[in-house]
Each structure stands twice: as structure tokens, then as C-alpha cells.
Amino acid sequence: MIGIPYRLMRSPDTGAVEKVVYLSTRRSGEAGESMKAARGEYRSAQRDLYKAAQRHRSLARRVEQIDAEDDRLDKLTTDQETAFDAISAAQGVADTAAERIVRLSLTANYGNEKAVEIIDLLTDDDLHDMVLTMQTGEQPDDFFPSPGLPGKPTSTLQQDASTTESSSSADSPDSKSREEKLG
Secondary structure, eight states, rough: OSSEEEEEEEOOOTTTEEEEEEEOOOOOOHHHHHHHHHHHHHHHHHHHHHHHHHHHHHHHHHHHHHOOOOOHHHHHHHHHHHOOOOOOOOHHHHHHHHHHHHHHHHHHHHHHHHHHHHHHTTOOHHHHHHHHHHHSSSGHHHHHHSSOOOOOSSSOOTTTTOOOOOOTTTTSSGGGGGHHHHH
């Protein structure tokens, strides 16, 4: 697979399940153009989310500072609720754009059917983390907070690291179906 490795960790009742998927960062062709458009939508939604959150915090401070008998309180409270609705709307747009980016990325590597299967296993946070991974090339350190879990994968070799071969054969542990892993 060509792309940036992303490690999914799940802890079902039967034990930890780990799966590595590869995120394509294609920037050319029709798929690349679609991903560029989706990244633009995502960045725009993230900006809108940030602005709405700032406005909400500002209004919350003003509501806290204003006297309960002040005539402006009702208007400020209504404005605060409107700002909260804007936060929810921007978050929904960001979630949709993140899912679109990840779907396009996974489809480039795995085909549409397998991409849908993978996306069905993801949370909204996974989608946003995958977009971040595609932007930076690495998973954040806080993905693996427990000391017993492996460190983050990187797409570059360390100075004293040796190269290892990867296998995508059907008999590798990572290629087992979800049902086989769970049980």
C-alpha cells in the first residue's frame, strides 16, 4: 500500500484489536482534485468552528458580567444560544468534510467497498485524527497514552533504524477480518 500508516486501536471485551490502514495523500488526477476540495471545505469549517467558539466564549463572559436586571441580558442570552448553534453546525460540516477526505483517501488505496467497511468502524475523532495524520505525516503521541502500547508509526526511518519489509498478504495477522479478530 502507498500512503501514510494509521494505527487503529480498539479494546473490545475480548482484548485489544489493532489494525493499520494506509491513508493515500494523492494530489493529482480526479481523486486528488476531490481531496483538495474536501480539504478546503474542512479548513473552512474548522475556521467557522473556531470563530463560533470565540463568539460563544465572549458572549458567555458578557452574560456572566452583566447584572441580572439589565435589559440586555435576554438579547445576550439569545445571541449566546445562536453562537452555540453555529458551533454545532460548523462541527457537523467539519465532520462531514473529514469523512469525505478519509473516504477518498481510503478508496484510493482499498477501493470503495473496503473503504466503506473501514469508515463504518471509525469514530468522528478517528476521522479528524486521520485528516491531521495526512497533514503532518505522523500520528500524535497522545494516540497511545498507555506505557504498554507501541509507539507511533512514522513514515520516515530513524537514523539508526533498519529497513523492514511490510507484507500485505492475506495470511498476515493484520488482514484477518473483524469477525475473526473479535472472535
